[in-house]
Amino acid sequence: MPFASAKLDPFLTAIWQLSLWGALAGCLLALSLVLRRTVEEWRQRKAPPGGQELRQRLIAGLAREDWQAVRSLLAGRSAADVAALVDELAQIVRGEMQLRLVALAAQLGLPERLRAELRSWRTGVRALAATRLSLFRDPESEAALLTALRDPHPKVRLAAAESLAGRPAARSALESRVLADSAFARPPAARFWHLLAGRDPELFSACFAATSEPERRRLMIEAIASAGLVQLLPAVVEASVSGDPELRRKATAGLLERRHPAAFAALERLLLDPEPVLRAEALALVARFRLAPFAPRVLQRLEDPEPLVRSRARDTALRLGLSLAELGALSRSYPLENLR
């Protein structure tokens, strides 16, 4: 009886020892994890605010009728911490609760502080203040933001414009500044144009009608497609045949995103564009949107004189599920590439 015999003593001893060492290792591991966290918590308690508990209590407090009571939770905290908390909560709460949050922040003197920060010598501080002022709609804050539209640093000007987007009182000032300022024609301004297209389509349309600068129009075309501004989509269609290659690419991508009836025709044109980079980009769009009806066009591009386009055509064809035999059979002009 092998399992009923004392001959098994060494075996059993080994099992017991293994179990004991295992148990010890498990206990030590768990203990070290808990201890590490406890030390972290203790350190955090010494440091001021934050924490999920505070955020949770603030949100719960703002939902109650006596929401003014949550002010006591912020007592004794530094202005910077209060600003960070309000900024964070504004991303979470909506509707009535957001209005209460703004009122609370105003009671705590946050707008004054942010307006003062708009005069800071540090660009980052000014830009953050301009972003955070988007919550406040009082005339002083709006005036401060309008002043910030002439800040020496483009980052601050963009932040101020984003905060002003959608405010009726700031429309005319915003329109003249964003059209005159070259910062709004550079890639970092893409976010601003997206915001404006969503919040104030009318102002966006006016700006679009007034600008002919290619860089600015590129960003705006992208925003039109992204926001789905139906009334401006004809402009995107028009841009898809413009003389600016980058504009043609963005317009075609935008039309595809919106599933516009003109999208396929624009893509056809882009596939035959004189610019090789654009032909390659068109193939990338075919792959991205998995446009199986374009398979014959993709196969034609296998004969493109540019290696970049041929290579992209091969990748796209494979992504569309075309077989290697089809690719090999059609790519006759460049047989060596078929070996890759």
Add this chain to the structure above:
Amino acid sequence: MIALSTSALLPFLGQLLGLVVILVGLAQSLFHLALFAIALFALAMGPPRAGKRALWSSLVEVAPPLTVLVPARDEEQTIVDSVRALLALQYPHVRVIVIDDGSRDRTLARLVEAFGLERRPFASDGPLPHAPVRAVWVSPSLDRLLVIEKENGGKADALNAGLNLVETELFCSVDADSLLEADSLLRAVRPFVEDERTVAVGGTVRVANGCAVHGGRIVSVRLPRSWLARLQSIEYLRAFVMARLALARLGALPIVSGAFGIFATAIARAAGGYATWTVGEDLELVLRMVHYAREHDLPHAVRFVPEPVCWTQVPESLRDLARQRIRWHVGALESLFAHAHMAFRPRYGGLGLLGLSSMVLFDVLTPLVELAGFVLLPVFWWTGAIWGEFVLAWLALTFVAGILVSCGALLLEELELRRYPRARDLAILAMVAVIENFGYRQLVNLWRVVGHWRFLRGARGWGRIHRRPFETVATTAASRQ
């Protein structure tokens, strides 16, 4: 003569069973410890990714458009919060399709009220069969939301109805009682961008019970107050943070959770969509997609990304939990038997050799052996057929291995996700890692054996699991005071 044979047979059977139980237990423990080591290695090689801003800027131009499919039946308590959270996801091009699978409650009405939906007639001509669609509902102001109202046909049937309408390269299936973290899609889509072979990606699923929710977002992570849900929390940690990470690293991941998974639309459709004959449609779809890709010589890979987190409600009563676990096991058995030809076959790579094989060994056979061990070894001990010290030693080894693996999962959680904010939560989880070995683990094995029985009898069906609304910030704060 008969008496003599019986007296000789009993010790022999006891010894034989003892040997089998020891070997299976040892193999399972070693397998899990190996998974822990591999997960640790995977984490060291690919630590958690960059912050939200870097993630957005690196993926916004290249992330393919994606559709989120949300099958919902009798989810009136949570559906509006879930859909709000989905619409607020940080992703460049995302569309949400909710499929109301013949709800008997006000699921559809709640959606119509909350999003101002308008009814449109609909005639489906998609390639995947499904129960009749009554209508589709669209929002005049939100073109990214579509609701399909259809007759009840089960979760897989609902997903097929939605899949027919997917126009994007990728789709994501999400349970209606689940909440995705805002950046979860961006994080999960990365393998599709980085590796063209990717056909499916899974993310981590965590227990939402006890967490506070506001506007469809988790605003405060807490451990559940119910011990049953806490036990499941540690189980989910083990399954997702450890096992799936390790199996994906080995190219052997056989499952992408139905609660949150992203799939390549073309391959999912070509493979025939979701199977309606099984309750384990998530496992079955992955197996069928891999099978299809392998048979058509298409490059394929199933990935797991631990950082995208999906929060889901777990049952808080034994009855609901039993139903869920039995259903999962029946689903796993159905899928395994349907794709048995893939197991132990090098043709199917790591999935066939390791993923499916380990499922057969440890999910199908081990519950039977372990339960038999727990029942019969004490009997053999009592009758004197085997040595008592042996039984105790075996029990000690089994429990210690279980505790070690769970503590390992906790370590991975600490290194990787750190979603539980307080030391107290960790201490409770460590305690749960010990407690679960005394009763809960055996109970789960018992449910699995019941699952075997149901599977053999051919019993099907989802059963109804009671859902509670998510805890709002106010209720959580009140209950903690």
